[in-house]
Amino acid sequence: MKIKILLGLAGISAAFLMSGCGEPRAYGKVDNTPYPTQECRQQLSRGTEIDHSQKIDKIVVYKKKRKLYAYRNGKKIYEFRISLGKNGDKGNKIQAGDYRTPEGSYCIVRKKCDPRLYRSLMISYPNAADKARAKAKGVKTGGYITIHGQPKWNADGHADRYTLAHDWTEGCMAVSNKAMTALWRAVQNGVKIDIHA
Template sequence: MRFLRALGLLALVVTVAGCGGSKFRTYDGPEVTRIHVLKGQRQLLLMHGPYALKAYEIGLGWAPEGDKQVEGDGRTPEGHYLIDKRNPNSKYHLSIGISYPDPRDMAEAQALGFSPGGDIFIHGRGPSYERGSPRDWTWGCIAVTDDEIEEIYAMVKDGTPISIHP
């Protein structure tokens, strides 16, 4: 009888733990082969070859027009990069890193006498985001909802190319 009670309790614990709602999802669909960010349309596309698998509305840096030139300018970079890191403990829920700055970005900033900055990510909103905040609110990152970054985090692998267009 004790054994059956312990087994029942174990089954209950496993069932409840499975309903915990982890922010880490799994994905077994087609591979994401490229990300396109269309800044003017405020859209992020996850591509499989020539086909869009998913599209997301995005927020950009607080000064969204133009290419990022220097640290602190509030712009989102434009160009071709790679997804190069992940932050499962991001203060913006989850985040995946973009390989900005590249050598061209560094040379542009140095010619102006400044640092190009760094730490450009695709990330969620996190707990400090307030409803009604401006659409473009980051320091140069690409923002989606927390639910959307969970999906993107699962679908996109490190090394995936990302093209950020004006």
């Protein structure tokens, strides 16, 4: 019985670590209640989450500035503050578990109704260059890098000032839930994203 429990806990821990992003643990009481996702999933299945009048065609991230910009036909539509991986200042992502945010050219490949971190946009990391770099070093690239919103304990944005002033993810780019809602309505799969140092 103890072995089954330990294996179950190990599996949960592994799934959490493989997810690509964690939660900030240095502020207030953590609410482990998940976000409801049924309505979100229904919108995705019908394609009704997109506001076609607000669609964007490119995202550009500058890690050093902690900024994400969204464009339509070359015109900046949105500018959002972001948090990065815990080692966001230590260069490009090299391998799984290094807590760095990747740099390079990618695209949005999936929208996810995330029960832990208010909605997420998965990027196409690792690309060919990332895979080649990791192979040369004999390491695994990792994956599941996203742009996502806040953990449930900050669903109302009361701690945005804190969470957006610190790097706390496992490599993802975190925005406020308000920003995530805007991106969610504006982004379709295939939108290009360039991430710069």
